[in-house]
Amino acid sequence: MIERKQIRDTLSQYEGDVTIGVLCSHSALQILHGARLEGFETVGVCPKERKKTYSSFPRAKPDEFLIVEDFEEILDEKNQEKLLEKNTVIIPHGSFVEYVGAENILENFRVPIFGNRKSLKWEGSRKKQRKWLEKADVKMPKRYEDPSKIDGKVIVKFSGAKGGRGFFTANSEYDFEEKLEKRLNEGLIKEEDVENITIQEFAPGVRYYPHYFHSIFYRKGAEVGDGSLEILGMDRRIEPIDESYRGLPDVPLDFFDYTVTGNESLVVREKLLVELIDIGISIIEASTELFPPGITGPFCLETIYHPRRGFTAFEISGRIVAGTNLFPTGSPYSPYYFEEPMSTGRRIAREIKRGIEEERMYRVIY
Amino acid sequence: MIERKQIRDTLSQYEGDVTIGVLCSHSALQILHGARLEGFETVGVCPKERKKTYSSFPRAKPDEFLIVEDFEEILDEKNQEKLLEKNTVIIPHGSFVEYVGAENILENFRVPIFGNRKSLKWEGSRKKQRKWLEKADVKMPKRYEDPSKIDGKVIVKFSGAKGGRGFFTANSEYDFEEKLEKRLNEGLIKEEDVENITIQEFAPGVRYYPHYFHSIFYRKGAEVGDGSLEILGMDRRIEPIDESYRGLPDVPLDFFDYTVTGNESLVVREKLLVELIDIGISIIEASTELFPPGITGPFCLETIYHPRRGFTAFEISGRIVAGTNLFPTGSPYSPYYFEEPMSTGRRIAREIKRGIEEERMYRVIY
Amino acid sequence: MIERKQIRDTLSQYEGDVTIGVLCSHSALQILHGARLEGFETVGVCPKERKKTYSSFPRAKPDEFLIVEDFEEILDEKNQEKLLEKNTVIIPHGSFVEYVGAENILENFRVPIFGNRKSLKWEGSRKKQRKWLEKADVKMPKRYEDPSKIDGKVIVKFSGAKGGRGFFTANSEYDFEEKLEKRLNEGLIKEEDVENITIQEFAPGVRYYPHYFHSIFYRKGAEVGDGSLEILGMDRRIEPIDESYRGLPDVPLDFFDYTVTGNESLVVREKLLVELIDIGISIIEASTELFPPGITGPFCLETIYHPRRGFTAFEISGRIVAGTNLFPTGSPYSPYYFEEPMSTGRRIAREIKRGIEEERMYRVIY
Known part of the structure; x- marks a missing residue:
């Protein structure tokens, strides 16, 4: 297990500018775009065959590519070395967790990553997710x-x-x-x-997936949620089942597939937004006890809402989710927090910047 | 019944800056955000347990809170007094109408409100709505x-x-x-x-809910609709029935629920937009006859469109609708009217500002 | 058939400012808005009864109207003359192709139009579309x-x-x-x-309609797709069938209607975006062989994605599509290419501007 002390030592040796690194997949364009807007150099860990594509976005291409055969190669000693040399902070996303593996990251990945590394383990198993949500008193499906x-x-x-x-x-x-x-x-x-x-x-109702951001930089004397929890956006995932009605009356079996293929934007009734913020605060508080200092940065709750049952959560993601890709210049909620167009990717970069400015980078990077 | 003269007297006594007030629910964040952008002081009438949440939006929190146990308390003499002292103009929204009641507002609420107060009565009953839409020659379901x-x-x-x-x-x-x-x-x-x-x-087809804004400040010599009617956005409401297909083939009964839980954005074919603008003009003209001087400010028509039947309207809202929450920085239509990011909330504030500048506040506040 | 030479001659006689012209339908507001932002004068070919409506958008109304009884009158000699006198470049869209006809445009319309005129013929027949997509090796439904x-x-x-x-x-x-x-x-x-x-x-899956833009102004030495292909947005069309589930369990027959009535926004998983870009490049390359110099400017592919079948394309549009109306100030993808809010309409105007600046207008106008 990579100890926190080791990461702090590494961070203390980061001289000069920090580079933001990401695997070229999942939400990389948004993260790279956001990092650039906040003034960071960037590196993209990229399979060879994708290099041309990721180069074709003038405002979201990485400044430098680290070419790999497959994403797991990011664990290779020489690749970790390269990233460390560039003072890299990796932004974890769904593909990072999926292809590299939470266990591998916790045990063998020495490069500093944004957010509490332990949250990747807690979001990685259904059992741990349930424990976390139960502790936060969030209703789950039986x-x-x-x-x-x-x-x-x-x-x-x-x-x-x-x-x-x-x-x-x-x-x-x-x-x-x-x-x-x-x-x-x-x-x-x-x-x-x-x-x-x-x-x-099976919980009937409407799906709402709020994109939370928990900033660790509280105002003095403030409590959790007291300005430190933002809802930066909201989405609904699109799966083949979502077009099943087009096959009526005799729906082809191929429609009964729940693979996430994309996302769409929506807003929730304002009084339900208030509820979702309360739920977000409970989740942070529970995480603080389960894996101190708890979740920091972005997380997402996958919920179903029904007027007679309220919110039921069936999943939690302890890092940026792909639904945030809807909002590279802000969502229907972000303008209530920021004047500038603020994506979750940019928000992450800004949090790192603040960590650097306050010389407390170790508070947001683990 | 609060007479128009009384409101005009109140307005004439408003010295110094006007404060924009709203109940902390429904579309309050958008309205507060918009008011702030147009330079207004704001007050939020807020249940105690929501104060923390509404405080957590740096760019949408009210400058001042008026804490209540429940929203109906806004009718209390001492609360009305406080609002009047602060030169408050209340922006009515769905929760204001729902919790305070159109009758109560018309009879007992002395604080000036944005838009024609009488429209709240006309939108408040299905019967009156039908009369209004029939007069405007809008097709309704049998x-x-x-x-x-x-x-x-x-x-x-x-x-x-x-x-x-x-x-x-x-x-x-x-x-x-x-x-x-x-x-x-x-x-x-x-x-x-x-x-x-x-x-x-039951009208089959696709739901389109256009967000209209009728400005009373016509150019000299202009007719209704001649630049005075804007379509600031469009949405579709999300109800549990909208996910019913996910329960196929044996849809649980809980899906057959039409409670509005949120909203999503869409655009209509441009030639249908032209039709919707014509319909909007008819609605304004009808309102001018039914409750002079008619509807001013935001209103929304709930329609179903079918290629063989055209538009059928099944409801009309005579004030801001929650679907506008999708667009705190503008919609797919608002850029055709405004250079700045323009929400309906901000549009309202701007209309009040123009009323103040032209010393004709009484034209938009009743 | 209007020969390319003739259009080049016409363009060489365009002295002074170019005017951007459009039929007042389909995506005209977006195109007019975009042209204005790029500094062009505009002309709207407009049925009389729509003039008032198109005048009501301060930032998207045409500078001048050319009033017609029906759109086909744009072919009338005197109307073509008027457009030529104003140095007009027509932006073709779906209504232009539908009401005037690809054959008529190719044979009888002397006014220069944006993009390769021949693409209108290739997108106009299902048979030619199939040939094009097969050449590009894009999977189609059997x-x-x-x-x-x-x-x-x-x-x-x-x-x-x-x-x-x-x-x-x-x-x-x-x-x-x-x-x-x-x-x-x-x-x-x-x-x-x-x-x-x-x-x-019948291909089961999720619909994704990417909005491509192919710029002919390559960097020196660059290949197709090497920065010259942009994905400016993505949408899904809304048809009555899309609300059919609301009629469950006994869906009225009127719901089984596939007429496009509007559009909604979405994003696709980032790794699928990479695939869509590769597909776009193949389509450009195929078009270069089939109708040299191939497709330039906007085009759109109508696809269905299924996790087990990949992308299936069932249609291609060789010009701006109405789905781009969702994004008058940019989409979830355009910020990765442009700092300014960039619609497809504005992108077209910018491409023409570049053609003028580089004195190579003939490269983008046919």
Whole structure:
């Protein structure tokens, strides 16, 4: 495990300008664009075949490329060395966690990363997520330990399967078994995925995914949430299931796919925004106890809202989410915090800048 | 009834700066943000438990809070006094109308409010809305006085029930009776809601909710609509029914809920925009006859468009709608009118400013 | 056929300022707004009854109107003369192609137009579109020459019917015949539409319509796509079928209508954006061979994405599309290319400006 002390030592040796680094995927354009706006040099860890594309954005291309065969190579000693030489701070995003792995990052990645490194571990497992959200007193869908207990509509998820593949709904144990077998036969999921199966109550309602940002730089005497928690945007993910009605009345099976393919923007009723802010504060407070000093920087809660049930959260992401890509120049919420067009990527860069200015970089980089 | 003369007297006594006031709900952040951009002092009428949240937006928090237990307290003599002392103009929005009540506002609220006070009464009842839209020659869904007359798919609404709760579709009298009883038994609606039942033809098509703004400051010699009507944005409301397809094939009953939970942005084909502007002009002209001098400031039409049926309007709001919250820095339409990022909230503040500059505040405040 | 030489001669006689002209429909507001921002005079070819409306946008109204009874009158000798006198360059859009006709434009319209005139012919027929996309190696839905070959879910389209009217899905030859007859009987389609019938594999997935812009002004030594291809935005079209779920469980037939009524914004996963850029480059390269010098300026690909099938393209538009109307001040992608708020309309004006500055207007105007 990379100790915090080691990162602090590294940071203290960063002389001259800090470089912001990112894997060329997920939300890299936004992060690079934001870093540039805040005056940082940037480096893009990039598969060879993507270099041309990432070069084609004059205002979002990295100043320098670190070319790799695949993203995991960022762990290679010589690549870590290169990044350290450039005083790099890596901004973790979904692809970073997915391709490099939370365990690998915590154990073997010596380059400083933005935000509490431990949050990657807590967001990386459904079990830990549940513990975190339960501690924050956030309502979650009921979970079934065993298919024989199914007593209503459920949604079945696999944490091994990438991004929603093979997920399905079922109404009974029999329905569950039948659909599971079908997916195994079709190769949509594998036997080992079944070991990481989650059977959850199907929560009807509308999906709202608020993009939070928790700044560690409180005003003196302020409490959590007292100006330190921002809602920088909100989105809804787009999955093949979202166009299933176009196949009515006989919806092709291929529509029953929950892989995230993109995002769209929306706003929530203002009184529900107030609730979401309260929920965000509880999540920060819970994280402070579970993995001190808790979550800092961006995080996102995946919720379903129903007028009679309120908010139900079914997932938490402890880093920037791809939904923020909707808002490279700000969202319907960011103008209430910032005069400038403020993306989450830019917000991260600004937090690092403040850390540098106040000589407290170690407060936001772990 | 608060007479117009009384408001004019009050306004004439407003010495020094005008304060823009709003209930901390609905579209308050947008209104406060816009007021600030136009240089106004602001006051937020705010339930105690929301104060912390509304304080957390550096660029949208009110300069001063008027703390209440519930919004109706704004009617209390001492609160009205405080608002009058601060030269307050209240911006009415959905929560103001809902929690304080159109009748109460017209009879007992002495503080000047933006826009024609009487429009709140006209938008407050389905019957009056229908009269207004019929006068404007806007197509509306057929209305059934009696369930025995149902001869096609209908949607059943209650004006007592908040924001869409208990609404349902039916295909026949039998279907209607059965579903109504079910909702009564489940407590979704109450016996008294049934007295305010509306049975409407179900209009298939796409929902478009244009956000109009009618400026009373015409150029000399200009007619209605001749530069005085703006379309500042457009939205679609998001209700649980909008995710019902995710429950296919056996959609849980909880999805059949029409409560508005949020909004999303869209644009309409340009030739339909032209039609919507014509419709807007008719609505203004009708309002001028029904409640002179008619609607001023923001209003919104809730429409369904179908290529073979054209636009059908099923509701009209005579004040700012929550869908404008999508556009704190402007919409896909506002740049055709304004160089600056222009929200409806800011547009309102600007109209008041113009009223002050031209010493004709009484033209926009009632 | 209007030869390129003739247009070059015309352009060489354009003395003084160029005027940007557009038919007052489709994406005219955006184009006029963009032209104004880049400093151009503008002319709007406008049906009489729309003049008042198009005059009501202070920042998007044309400097001058050319009033017509219907859009086809733009072909009248005296109207062409007027446009030539004003040094007009027409920006072609969907209504221009629809109401004037690609054939008419190529044969009889002497006024210079932005972009490769021949692209209008290639985008105007489903057959040519298919040839273009096949050459670019873009995956398309399987096509059935004969209803007897239907072996899965298909979508049936008519190129005569406007914008999606009468389209339907079918599962078998019998289903096809039955539904076709029904639509003929109802007058939704006509006998002659059946001659232009297309029976396509129904591709399940999520719709993404990227808005490309191909600039002909390459940096020296650069290849196609090497900074010359921009993705200025992305949208999804809104059709009555998109609200069909609201009619569940017994969806009224009127919902099965595919007429485009508007557009909404979205973003795609960043790794899919990379794929879309590669596809865009292939499309440009194919066009260079099919109709040299190929497509220049804006074009749009109508795609469906499915995690297991990748992108399938079912249509290509060789000019500005109405979906760009979402972004008069820029999209979630344009900030990665431009500091200023950049719409496709403005981008076109800027390209013309560059052509003028470099005295190579003939490279972008045909």
